[in-house]
Amino acid sequence: MQYVRLGKTGLNVSPVAFGGIPIQRGTAEDTKAIVDKMEELGMNYIDTARGYTVSEEYLGAALQGRRERFILATKSMVRDCSGMKKEVDVSLEKLRTDYIDLYQIHNIKTADFEQVFGEEGAYKALLEARHEGKIGHIGITAHSIDDLKTILSEHADQIETIMFPFNLVEIQGEAALKEAKAKDIGTIAMKPLAGGNLEDWRLALRFVALSGTCDISIPGMGDVEEVEKNASVCCDLSPLTEEERTEIERLRKELGNQFCRRCGYCAPCTVGIDIPTNFVFANYLRKYGLADWAKDRYASLKVNASDCIQCGVCEERCPYDLPIMDMLKKVEEDFAR
Ligand code: SF4
Ligand code: SF4
Structure with a gap:
């Protein structure tokens, strides 16, 4: 496995890393098998979230006795200082560790900035957690290009990583993510498979890895086969072929930009529609x-x-x-x- 540097965090991570949403659908034993395979293949970065129901808990159990072999990232939607302090402690408990490498402010929006970076905001809690040695680095995740631009213009010095949607049909963040990279902020591609809309996972992950836009991508993985497939892309980083470029153009025409990424943020529907x-x-x-x-x-x-x-x-x-x-x-x- 060839590792890459995640911006100013200095962490050396696998270019294709583990996204922890899908493990909610399986069991704790399934997650252990997944982590076994990641360890075997050298996929060393794990991303999860407080909001992913049992994901932190399953990962905590699976990481027992080998925590130090992985770089662990999680995140919380909480915006205030006391709430975020509690969230960090809950994450530590669920993940069964005394240290989280990267803690991210989840799905931040411009309307939240004043509170998050204010005197009693979530950012203060993360600074304190870092000072106390509970976390190593502080990042954010966002979904809108306007929010990403505001973060870069107003708070670039305060954060060490940015996670943003980036894939071959969603390149709206390209320039801003490159600007982030130039500021030595670690860049993480969220939804590299466009929420499951891109079936050619090899092409999709190769596109992100070769784009020069994101340091790493974190496709969600729900079983051992997906870990094997996704890890294999790290050994296949030759330049995109002419056929691959033609296929990318075809997919862009077919999918456009108005498609559901299956993130679930719209739930619950007033009348219960999934x-x-x-x-x-x-x-x-x-x-x-x-x-x-x-x-x-x-x-x-x-x-x-x-x-x-x-x-x-x-x-x-x-x-x-x-x-x-x-x-x-x-x-x-x-x-x-
Ligand atoms: S429709 Fe719902 S699941 Fe689909 S992208 Fe929007 S919030 Fe996410
Ligand atoms: S009823 Fe229709 S508009 Fe209202 S939340 Fe459900 S899907 Fe959305």
């Missing part, structure tokens, strides 16, 4: 020749796109500003045909 699942089934209906299977699955949903009351709550929560109500109308129409 919004990303409706989009997944519609994708299968439209693109992959699995129309009958998709119709069956859609019909089995207790509430579906046709139950939307257009309240707009979900659109306020979607970090990608998707026109969810219009998109659900389209889903309803497609399944009604």
